[in-house]
Amino acid sequence: MINSKLLQTVRGFIADNFLFRAENEALGDDQSLLDxxxxxxxxxxxxxxxxxxxxxxxxxxxxxxxxxxxxxxxIADYVERKRAA
Incomplete structure (x- = not known):
């Protein structure tokens, strides 16, 4: 289970730097950022x-x-793996 605070922090950074506010509401955990x-x-x-x-x-x-x-x-899963290593 991925840490919800980590998900929230990553989502917040992406929303603040790459999205308009309305798009932030629809950003799912598994949505491809590149595609x-x-x-x-x-x-x-x-x-x-x-x-x-x-x-x-x-x-x-x-x-x-x-x-x-x-x-x-x-991203959140990757960060958790890196921090655990």
């Missing part, structure tokens, strides 16, 4: 910088893949 056009490659770099600073983790280039960073749920 939906919410985030582009530059946005992914902004998310990475936010995660590294906020959660004091280091994200390797090899970990910058959709499986880790393409939705709010995947």
């Amino acid at each position: 939906s056009g919410i985030v582009d490659s530059t946005g992914v770099l902004e998310i990475i910088a936010f995660l590294e600073q906020t959660y004091e983790i280091s994200i390797a280039d090899s970990e910058i893949v959709p499986e880790n960073l393409d939705s709010v749920g995947r």
